[in-house]
Amino acid sequence: MFGKSVLLKIILLFLLSTPIFAAQRAEVIIDGAMVYKKGDFGAPVLGYLRKGKLVKISNKNYGPFYKVKLRQGVIGYISDIDIRIVSGPGGRKARTAKGRGSRSKSKTRRPRKDAxxxxxxxxxxxxxxxxxxxxxxxxxxxxxxxxxxxxxxxxxxxxxxxxxxxxxxxxxxxxxxxxxxxxxxxxxxxxxxxxxxxxxxxxxxxxxxxxxxxxxxxxxxxxxxxxxxxxxxxxxxxxxxxxxxxxxxxxxxxxxxxxxxxxxxxxxxxxxxxxxxxxxxxxxxxx
The missing domain is CATH 2.40.160.20 (Porin)
Structure with a gap:
């Protein structure tokens, strides 16, 4: 019984410490980059990020978006053309700032910049x-x-x-x-x-x-x-x-x-x- 109790505590601690999504690092490349509530340019805007800020984004892209950590406990979606990936999963340096996100640039119309x-x-x-x-x-x-x-x-x-x-x-x-x-x-x-x-x-x-x-x-x-x-x-x-x-x-x-x-x-x-x-x-x- 004692062994099972310790094992359950270890598993619970592991689950609580697991991040919401596997992350890589990216740099915001425009001032006022919009963070949306959903992966949709028509979705409500949760906030804005300044140019040069380093953020954590998901390894996986969702169409022309990545999930991004806006602040503690708040996850939103940011356009792939508003960021430049600087390190991949595990902190590995990205080979290039281009990739699947850059291909979507030609397919997706960029929304008008917020006035x-x-x-x-x-x-x-x-x-x-x-x-x-x-x-x-x-x-x-x-x-x-x-x-x-x-x-x-x-x-x-x-x-x-x-x-x-x-x-x-x-x-x-x-x-x-x-x-x-x-x-x-x-x-x-x-x-x-x-x-x-x-x-x-x-x-x-x-x-x-x-x-x-x-x-x-x-x-x-x-x-x-x-x-x-x-x-x-x-x-x-x-x-x-x-x-x-x-x-x-x-x-x-x-x-x-x-x-x-x-x-x-x-x-x-x-x-x-x-x-x-x-x-x-x-x-x-x-x-």
Whole structure:
């Protein structure tokens, strides 16, 4: 009885330690390689892999797919033309990156690359409720008062995959300049001139439950920077009041794809010395 008990434990331990599938190693050769729930290009996408990542795939291919270990406990399917086999079963170095998978390339139509993992350049208009604080003095009394005004900014932007993280994570960078002097300055002086620079860099992630064929939504957070170069004229005296401020921003938005173009709308909330809201309307092109 004792011998049978030990034998059963050894067999159970062996079964539990056996991998889900016999594995070989492969390198992902495109950014944002899609991992599907099934071996079908129309199946739900479980996640994305960055270029250069080494993964474990099955020894056997399933049509134009291999099974792949996405993360602990999650197995999906990856297209054979998104990977390069670097070692076979048992760690043997692969003779060639070609094989049965490469033959299927000519037979299988490659799906369109997900719009969320492309690199885009573009421009946007942003209506920002720009806010600043002033110290007002009346006689011996002084108070700090906050003023806000709707200010239009012209922005240049770039959105690209953030390759240091797996999955659909994009780095979104915006740099803009006000098209005129914010009215909060013109309201408190007889004459004013200048402009405001506004920039932010955010990591963006998709909201998978709000997505359609050519439309997707996302949210993000990051750092922001503003710098004002303003000259006020009070009683014919020039008064420079430029400021540099650093803070954070959070955003959520939606994007609609039209071929290589992307139409975007995103509210963005800025946190620095003051807090204010902006609305961005943008057009970007994939490169």
């Amino acid at each position: 969320r993992v492309k690199t885009y350049w573009g421009a946007s208009l942003a209506m920002v409720n720009y806010t600043d604080r002033f110290k007002l003095t009346l006689g011996d009394d002084s108070t700090e008062t906050t003023f806000s005004s709707q200010t239009l900014f012209l922005m240049a932007n770039r959105t690209a995959p953030f390759s240091f993280l797996d999955g659909v994570v994009n780095l979104d960078i915006n740099l803009g300049i006000s098209t005129s002097t914010p009215s909060i300055y013109t309201d408190i002086s007889s004459q004013s001139s200048g402009f405001v620079l506004l920039a932010d860099a955010s990591l963006m992630m998709p909201l998978h439950f709000l997505r359609a064929r050519n439309f997707f939504t996302y949210f993000g957070a990051g750092l922001m920077f503003s710098h004002s170069i303003i000259d006020l004229y009070i009683d014919d005296t020039k008064l420079p009041i430029g400021k540099t401020r650093v803070g954070a921003s959070i955003t959520a938005g939606g994007a609609y794809t039209l071929g290589k173009f992307l139409l975007k709308f995103e509210p963005k909330y800025y946190f620095e010395e003051e807090r204010y809201l902006g609305f961005h309307f943008g057009l970007q092109r994939a490169f």
